[in-house]
Amino acid sequence: MKTQTVGIIGAGVSGLVTAKTMREHGFSVVVFEKESELGGVWASTRRYPNVTTQNTRDTYTFSDFPMPKHYPEWPTGQQVQAYLTDYARHFSLLPSIRFGTIVERAELLDGGQDGWLLHTRQQGQPNQTVVDYLVVCNGVFSEPNIPRIPGRDLFRGTVLHSTEFRQQHLDAARQQKVAVVGFAKSAHDILSQVSNVSRRPVCIYREAKWKMPRIFWGLNVKYLLLHRLGESLFPYRSLYGIHRFLHGPLGKPVTGLLVKGLGRLVATQLKLRKSGLLPDKPFDSIANCSIGLTSDNFYERAARGEIELANGEIAHFVPDGVVLNTGRHIVADQVIFATGFRQTVPFFDELVRQRLRDQRGWFQLYRNVLPADVPNLSFVGYNPSLFTPFTSELAAHYSAQYFKGQLNLPGTVAMKREIGLHHDWLRQRAPHSSASGTCIIPFSFHHADELMRDMGLPTRRTRNPITEFMAPFNPVMYKGLAQELQTLNAANVRAEKTSSLVEV
Template sequence: MKIAIVGAGFAGLSSAKVLRAVGHDVTVFEKAPDVGGVWSASRRYPGVTTQNGKDTYCLSDFPMPADYPEWPSGAQVQAYLADYARHFGLESSLRLDTEVLAADLGDGVWTVRTASGGHETTGTFDHLVVANGIFSEAAVPVFEGADAFTAACGRIDAASDFHVLDDAAGKNVVVVGYGKSACDVATALDEVSATTTVVARELLWKLPKMFAGVLNYKYLMLSRMGEALFRYVELAGFERFLHGPGRPVRNSMLGSVQSLILRQCGLEKLGLRPPGSLEEIARSTVSLVTEGFYEKVAAGDIVVKRDTQIARLEPGRAVLGDGSTIPADVVVCGTGFHQRVPFLSEDLQARITDDRGNFELYRQIQPVDVPELSFCGYNSSFFSPLSAEVAALWIAARLDGGLHLPGPAEQRAHIARRLAWMEERTEGKHARGTNIIPFSLHNIDEMLDDLGTPVRGLQRLREWLLPVDPADYAWITDEIVARHRTPVRPLRAAPAA
């Protein structure tokens, strides 16, 4: 088959590698000038690092370099992905600096229109894989008074669009948000800014990278036990105990972690204790403590305005909801992302979403009524590289008829049930159905069960006690590729542009 992939991050590159390995002709379109997706040089803000250690945030058959630090920088992750593309010979399939303008489906064939260097090109494909990422389009609030603010030399940017540290030198910086990117960029920019203020509509619970300075958080959260502390839509095995008779034990475990976070970060003293309990961390995106952030708050270098937002901007300042003002020359927004596929027609988007705009994807991958379309990477998780890699294997097997899936009606019922649960669990913060945190391994297990390659025995037991090692999943790629590899056949020529 001729397959087009949109995006060259973890999901796009792993899809390209797997689909090429089983015999398909693959073209990867990436609008950035480099591979990396969210880690592209065109999207990196000062201070960005991974939230996982290098031994869990990697692909199964390509470990990160041994000389990388525990939490690699954005530049290091991008270099790792570029090395991955070279190692597996994917460069000939890449079309960098090439934006997909439209992908139209007719009579089972995709017509894909792209633009690069001021020129447009059209090609035809048998299948389309959307791997543009759920963090592909920054969501920047519309501020009252923004035009007058920028006319007076003020600057408003998404965190992913603020690349040069010196652009904040001597400026009054206001960072909007309290997630990972907001706290990362605030900590970095404070090194050169005149003032740094974080405006947080809602405080979030954050996990220290090292508990008590000695225990890596991965031993608490990146295992099957850590995931099982949060109630999944369907309980099985030991989870029935944890959320039934053993619930007091489970509550005590979470309570102990919460108490440790409060003491270690000094949240009570700083006036930054989030509302509710640590369990709230499962309702949104999970964020790690940015190194140095709370220390800067304690020293008065960073000021956090909690439970409020910017009501309007004026030249040189921001007015908050309570009427108070703060100095502002630069406003950086770490306010999340839109989950969009702008190159698909409105009619097609309506076929793959529900009436609330949620993506209706079986296993976070497959639209029930559009077999010529798949999504990879729409299962944001603690183990995003591994999640994307297993999704790529699932796509390869489905295209070869190697999955025994329930019928369309049962798939739709399953999707509806999951979306309703996700929406309720996250209070609507489920990113149109693409945020599965913290249930990374549950999602991976479901895909592996479909593939007939479930995790068993000692590996499963080890993962209950220790962090997941993506290398333990490399054998699955070998097995699926061997099972579905087909001889390369001549392909029909694409029509001229």
């Protein structure tokens, strides 16, 4: 029997683990990476100076390949790329990657029943590749988003996205005035670095949002939130087990007090009232598709006035800077947009894109992995979580089971209904999210449990309920899922044969 081939778009965290996982399930793979190096957002062409993970070292890993013990608690971008390179070498993935290759068009063959025809271009040379299945791993951080603002051609300075910020821009900041637009971790990271070399860089932001300190009153944040108990402080859309109690009539008052108490302690530690960055929304709003960690010195310097704060939006550029919608004039030589990303799939034709996204542009993916209306296609990495390497690994197994016809899925109508219900809940929880329906955070464990149950695998991975519920997340607990699934499938086949014999 001919080995079936899976085409994978992207060689970042998700693409690499998908390639390794698909081979474990018996597929051959070919990976298309537009850059000349692997790593995705961690590639040298994408990362800004001194960027680090938001995760601790031991939670930002794959299940069967831990990060080196000599890495710091929060590894640098360069270290993460080195880790991913070692992973690709260890599992012999590099020969399967076509670097410098753009997928220009992905075309369904015979409505998808005969797979996909991929039109690619490498160093200007066109090529075509037929694959049986296709996995999109270009990520939700693939296309930098810079808002279109009037007057940009008048501005005499430099305009960048955070992914374009490099050492030369940091060096130039010694003699320049810098304005950074946004309130995400990348904005705070860049402002912290610029404030080391330049006087009073400006943070332009629409809304102050809650952030968690890496060390919370002497306690590493992984012991506070990066476990099932921490996640349980926030209500998921479907409550079961202890979550039903924690957010029910008896448990909700206690849970509410705990969350409010956390908020007060965070506000005190970060001096949010002194800086004027105390969010208007309550602390539980931190569970709105992102839980950001603080950057070194940002809040301290904001409280001391060493980072200038400008609440508002840019209305238009002027030759020497920008003018906000409040009328405030900000003088700047560099304007850096840390304004997120757009999720795009330009290689699909209009018909496929209409099946994948609704009128708002939200992706219609069951469990954030499978489109209900497009066959032999899956998305890995469109479920970014607090533990993205792990949830991408899990989505890769989920995709492999689907391609093999071994995933117990509801019908198309039921899948669409579930997608709709999930998106309705997302709109209530995070109405202004830019995640295009791909939001998982902070409910990483809930999402993982859904995928595990769909595959018929146990969600509890240890015999110790205290470790399971209160210890920081450990990806090693999920090591060997391919073998578990193979054993499960063999058992199901035997059961079907036994049932058939009984019926006869």
